[in-house]
Amino acid sequence: MSRPLRIVFFGTPAFAVPTLDALLASRHDVVLVVTQPDRPRGRGQRVSPGPVRQCADAASVPVVQPETLRDPDIRGQLESLAWDLGVVAAYGRLLPSWLLALPRLGLINVHASLLPRHRGASPIHRAVMEGDPETGVTIMRVVQALDAGAMLATVRVPIGPDDTTADIEPRLATAGAALLLEVVDRLADGPVDEVPQDDSAATYAPRIRKEEGLIDWSQPARAIHNHIRGLTPWPRAYTTGPHGRLIVHRSRLGSATTPDVPPGTILTASPQEGLTVATGDGTLALLILQSDGGRALDAVAFLSGHPLPPGTRLGPA
Numbered sequence: 001m002s003r004p005l006r007i008v009f010f011g012t013p014a015f016a017v018p019t020l021d022a023l024l025a026s027r028h029d030v031v032l033v034v035t036q037p038d039r040p041r042g043r044g045q046r047v048s049p050g051p052v053r054q055c056a057d058a059a060s061v062p063v064v065q066p067e068t069l070r071d072p073d074i075r076g077q078l079e080s081l082a083w084d085l086g087v088v089a090a091y092g093r094l095l096p097s098w099l100l101a102l103p104r105l106g107l108i109n110v111h112a113s114l115l116p117r118h119r120g121a122s123p124i125h126r127a128v129m130e131g132d133p134e135t136g137v138t139i140m141r142v143v144q145a146l147d148a149g150a151m152l153a154t155v156r157v158p159i160g161p162d163d164t165t166a167d168i169e170p171r172l173a174t175a176g177a178a179l180l181l182e183v184v185d186r187l188a189d190g191p192v193d194e195v196p197q198d199d200s201a202a203t204y205a206p207r208i209r210k211e212e213g214l215i216d217w218s219q220p221a222r223a224i225h226n227h228i229r230g231l232t233p234w235p236r237a238y239t240t241g242p243h244g245r246l247i248v249h250r251s252r253l254g255s256a257t258t259p260d261v262p263p264g265t266i267l268t269a270s271p272q273e274g275l276t277v278a279t280g281d282g283t284l285a286l287l288i289l290q291s292d293g294g295r296a297l298d299a300v301a302f303l304s305g306h307p308l309p310p311g312t313r314l315g316p317a
Contacts, residue, residue: 002190
């Protein structure tokens with residue numbers, strides 16, 4: 001068996017934890033974890049470590065948390081390690097060119113899409129928002145261009161018609177961790193075939209912005225349903241109504257018939273018929289809702305405290 005690899009791991013959120021766990025349980029040696037600084041988190045916005053920092057601390061692995069990789073102290077530390085391979089999983093920062101040349105086997109990335117589709121910062125959200133029937137994980141070579149490196153391995157993961165980003169992300173994290181470990185073991189044994197990406201087929205998944213949550217009821221029901229699914233759990237899709245902002249956690253496609261009313265008009269609001277809304281093409285049932293400052297409730301419970309009679313107009317059309 002080839003000797004274990006000395007690995008530096010770059011990652012920050014929960015998506016990266018299964019990959020770090022897999023490496024820590026393997027025959028390879030994680031000599032350093034690089035993660036983003038502690039940030040304010042949760043309802044109270046208390047400064048606390050991120051998921052990768054917590055995982056590394058529990059395993060007693062050295063951790064550094066630079067605000068920027070341009071920090072000369074960080075550069076000096078990485079240059080002194082004599083590491084074999086860098087593994088990146090949702091680190092959240094671009095890596096400088098000097099860093100790519102340090103490890104003997106370069107750096108590889110666990111990217112949550114089937115490249116070259118959905119390069120960029122929010123591939124899981126965008127795949128769901130665009131109604132993709134499947135996504136996956138690509139293990140790719142890290143290069144200076146955004147998510148454009150050669151591909152070492154891929155795994156496919158289906159997206160169900162009602163799956164949200166919150167449903168898909170842990171599946172991708174688990175699948176990506178297993179795939180990454182296979183690739184690392186193969187790299188330890190010798191060269192691995194690398195397939196160049198087709199740049200002409202590339203699409204981009206820009207970072208999600210909070211203001212994208214606003215629902216446009218003039219869109220078809222399926223597009224709005226995908227919008228709601230893709231923005232769950234963050235930043236959440238929302239609309240406006242007589243009680244103020246209304247956050248929509250879950251929805252379901254309704255009738256394909258387009259009612260002769262303005263989009264955003266409530267059609268039914270009862271325990272028997274549920275809460276359904278007219279869209280630009282078809283209807284949409286709103287299943288779980290939340291008012292600002294309230295709890296997420298199913299439609300029946302929500303309506304008991306927030307009456308929304310048929311004919312009420314939600315949000316801008």
